[in-house]
Amino acid sequence: MVRPRAKKRAREAEPAQGDFYEAEEREPDEEKFSGQRYDRVDNYEYELPADFEDEEIDEDTAFNEEDKKLYAEHFPLDDSGDEGGGAEGDLLDSGEDEPVTLDRDDLSPSEDDEPKRVGASRQRQAEDDEDERLLGPSGSDADLDAEEDDEDQDPEEAARRQRRLLEDVAARGGRRRPLPVLSEAAPESEYNLPPSVASAGNVGGELSVADLVAGLGPERARLGPARKALERLGRRAAPVAAPLPDRIAARKERQAGYERTKEEVSKWQPLVKAHREAPTLSFLAGHGDAGRPTTTAALVASQAPADGMEAQVAALLVAAGADSGAAVEKAEEALALKEVGAEEAARRRGELVRMRSLLFHQEAKLKRLAKIKSKDYHRRALRAAKAKAKKVGDVGDEDFMRLAAEDAELKRARERLTLKHRNSSQWARRALKRGLTVMDPGTREALAEQLRLGQELRRRVERPASGSDASTDASDASDASGDERDADGAKGGAAQSGGGRAASVRVKAAALDLLQVEEGDEAPSKGLFALPFMRRALEKRKAAAEAQARALLEDLEREGDEPADALPAAEWGEAPSRSGRLRFGAPGAARLWDNGEPAAAEGAVFRAGAQGVGYYRDARVGPGPATPEPASGSERPGSAAGGADDDGGDDDVMRPVRGVELSQRELVARAFAGDDVAAEFAAEKAAEAEAQAPAANAPSLLPGWGAWAGQQRTPAWMAAAQAKAQRRREDALAKRKDAKLPAVVVSERWDRKAAKYGTPAVPYPFDSRATYDRSLRQPLGRDFNTDAAFRNLTRPAVLKEAGTVIAPLRYSQGAAAAAAEAAAAKPALRKRVAVVSAGQPKRSKR
Amino acid sequence: MVEEAERPAEPPHDAGQAGPSGRKREREKGGPGGRAAKFRRGQAVATHAIPDKKLKAKMRYSERLASEAAHMAAKTDEWLLPSEPGALEVEGMERTWQIQQAALVREAEEGAGRKAFDLALPALGPYALDFTRNGRFLLLGGRRGHIALLDWQRAKLLCEVQVRETLRDVQFLHNDQFFAAAQKKYMYIYDKRGIEVHCLKEHIAARRLDFLPYHFLLTSIGEAGVLWYQDTSTGRIVAQHRTRLGACDVMRHNPWNAVQCLGHVNGTVTMWTPNITTPVVKLLCHKGPVRALAVDLSGRHLVTAGADGQVRVWDVRMYKPRHAYFSHAPVEALDISQRGLLALGHGHTVQVWQDALAEKQQSPYMRQTLASSGLRGLRFCPYEDVLGAGHAGGLSTLLVPGAGEPNYDSRVADPFQTAKARREQEVHALLDKLQPDMIVLDPDSIGQVRKEPAEARAAAAAEAQAANAARRAAAADKADAKKRMKGKNKPSRRAARKKANIIEETKGPMRARVARALPHLQIT
Known part of the structure; x- marks a missing residue:
């Protein structure tokens, strides 16, 4: 077959x-x-x-x-x-x-x-x-x-x-x-498919009972009575649809499975996230494991009367209706109601209703009030908005721009009206006319204030965006000398323009004042000065004074541009400025003080005295108003305070270096100075800087090498290389930390041994140097922190004891909800230790 | 970072802003929020700009911890450190420097009054002195060999040694249990009973001693001008630098960064670290020899006194002179107290200046004439308002209100330390010991990003390459030796061949002997 x-x-x-x-x-x-x-x-x-x-x-x-x-x-x-x-x-x-x-x-x-x-x-x-x-x-x-x-x-x-x-x-x-x-x-x-289905002729691939019976073949004849039943069934029952193709069915199954699994897995998410984010996980089998009631109510609720007397007492209480607080309250209320009459009860109820209504209205009112912002709030908001508008400039909010502009206009109008900044008001003129000497301090101060205002305004006009020291100095100095703005003062200043910095600043201010005064003044319209020749003469004088002042100002500015650091090395030991000194005596005299005077060796004499042979202060040229030294006005605090300084000059160990002692200082310096230590130091420094600078090993001309014989000039490439090397060297020298400090050498040597305590690049996971540096900024030790802070800062990532069994995490709805809630909370409220006990995250009781 | 614990906290940024704005700010921040400002260390980084979520969370958390730490510190400062520093106050035309010690002692409370005393030791002076870091013990070293260790507040003499040779300086080690003495030739270490424990022969003819407590480093400088660093925990010499500037008699360390400052006869002050054999900073301070120097606890101000009569204050972080004072006679001794009072003196006079570092002052805070001249050393006692002055006639202590820190941290220095606490602290200090090569000019640079110079990078790369090559060669040798092989080239034979090629002295005579004894053998 x-x-x-x-x-x-x-x-x-x-x-x-x-x-x-x-x-x-x-x-x-x-x-x-x-x-x-x-x-x-x-x-x-x-x-x-x-x-x-x-x-x-x-x-x-x-x-x-x-x-x-x-x-x-x-x-x-x-x-x-x-x-x-x-x-x-x-x-x-x-x-x-x-x-x-x-x-x-x-x-x-x-x-x-x-x-x-x-x-x-x-x-x-x-x-x-x-x-x-x-x-x-x-x-x-x-x-x-x-x-x-x-x-x-x-x-x-x-x-x-x-x-x-x-x-x-x-x-x-x-x-x-x-x-x-x-x-x-x-x-x-x-x-x-079975041939019966295939040959059924049903286009939709349906399966009917007839199909099934047909599948039996010749055997169906033997079904007997069952066949009839089947045929009946076949007539009655609708044909069964063929199943979906496997691929589609499988896909659907997968989809359903995925949904289920997703749900199953994602319920863990808050728990796992909380775990991951917790800085410290604690697996200590703590005393918190056993749930302990912490409130009185919980204690009462968990209390079960023991046998014996407790049970009897409890039974009695229940019988009396006094077994709980609510029951007692209820009983008391009933008792109270029993005592009062019906009308009394109604009255009380009415009162209660009234109070409730009052309370409600009050609450509503408070709510409304809470929404109303204070005047202060509005003022601040306005100010902030103005500041913002100023910052953003043209693109700001129109309203605020308008407000700001209005404000500025108001200020300007006020100033225009009062003209406070010019001392031209009647009051000011009269005060000035009376003279500075008879002025009381209040008036003087008011005048100075006005002057300051004027200065400020003018400065704003002249130098729109300057915040330089020179201008502030000038204004400060002019404050001090605001009370005597006369041409003589300016001339005096001009005469001493070679003096110290403070003096020069003062002179500058005076010159500025002079210029401004002359601009502001108007020619007299009547009287002697109105005569033409007088007026001409006045104008001439004014022009001359103005020219002089301008020249002076220019000079001063040229001087002022020189940086203080660029002083030569030999002069760094100069006496420092006396701007911070205490002053006693008449202000006018103090202003004329000048420390530019060369050191006078006459301040001391060499003679035999109480302490033996040596330099003694000369009493004749000592400090006092009689000396020609202009600094005489500024007395030493010792002598000003009392005679303590007079009894023994040596007793005063140390005092600030200043003009009076210049002679003494000079003497001591001469006596003890080494052999030109400054020059030696400069040479040493230069040598060290040279040694540490990159070598200028540029190619240079060797006869017979790199150039033709008889060539007269250096080839261009060689010259360029040499210039480059030289530039590199000079750059390195200029970049030294001590480049501008004549008395300092800071070594630029690479500290090889300490290199291991640094890192050549920002380590992972830090993304920038700022972040990394910040992470190192907080010291961790006990010396710098309180005990709690120390423990917080140094707590390990996992806390566990030896022998603690760490169970895998278990799921519970409560814990997951708590974790999700914590994740949504502010970071500041998050816990820093996540405690896990027997696989279950512990919820803290807030 | 180094020794920051001792330094007084930095002045608050918004301190001195009394009035409504300051108060309002404090109220807004809730209690001591305004106070916390002085414990904050720089600005927080803008975490919202960090793209990495994990890093962002980490940074936020650490910022939170830092701000909490500042807050807690402020609270502690407010509630647990209640002691106020003392001060002298006068009225009208009076000046503080007019107040004499006798008047002060009369007015001071009983316990404080007892702290001012004169110890007359006229025979063996002048005396150098040192206090322990907690201020409880005092060490005296007389020029003529007298050493005394005192529990000075209780007027208890703990030990007394007569070394019978010149004694130049004495210095406590990390606590009162041991001290070092620079004697005529060598340096010795004694324990608290006065028993000589070590003789350090490297430190020859040392003149000044110093001790870096956080690094356990004992330093000395002497006639040869060699700066020695010796680790007292391990006993090893850590570094030895030749200054090449002659004999040196002036040495103090900067408590902020543990850099040693030396004053030299040519008027320069040099600063040294164990890592670098040349000075890291050199300052020309005076035109004559430097007589004394001191650095304040914050490491910001250096005060130097020279033979040219100048006393100069330097800003050590900017290396700029701040201002100068002048003295009639060169200042011989200097010290700066915990709260920034400057003590200086010469002969028999001592002056104390207040706030004289940051800005120039016009008159001293206090002045005192000592019982005897020949001032040798000045030291403020930590955590006490006391200045100790060692001179030719012994020791004098002066009351200087406002000199010491009123509140002490028992983890750093505890004046009432028990033996047990001392032992514990010793162990902790040893565990927390800083390595000598961590001493750098800017201690904040430890751990930070530092760009290596190209040469250093190249040298490191070359070193690594050489090490790798050596390791590879060694591995190849080892592998070669292990090569399993049979026949003529098997390892044992090769080894034998190698050995056979070596001509040994003993080989010739041995062969001759064998040839004599066994003539029938043909040995090639």
């Missing part, structure tokens, strides 16, 4: 001619299979022989789904898994050497068996003919013979079968013959 499959296919494709069992017309494939859902696919699988008997396999030992998964490589590709496998096999397994299969049709006898077989033989015949045509008559003799045999046997075979069938039917009385076992060689799938 074993036949090559290909021949069968050929048979089917081409029915034999003259077959009288042929029932239907031959129709083309596309029409024949047009109603079917899937293309027809041939089955090339090995089919079990007829005498095959399935052995009993215990359910436990049989392969189930899990085993299949486990041993997937030993199984053919599952259709549900990969639909391409089968089709591919079909495509590839064509040709003569295809596997020999048993036809199912052969095994199960059916009515339409015979015609098919005949058709098949015809087909084979045709095929053979074709072979012959191609290969010649001697192509395959044996094959031909066999075919002949087959063809000869065919009618006999059919007869024998028919006979056997008849015998079977007759012999089948009550005895049941077991149905032949049909085993599907290929697993069920959309590619391998």
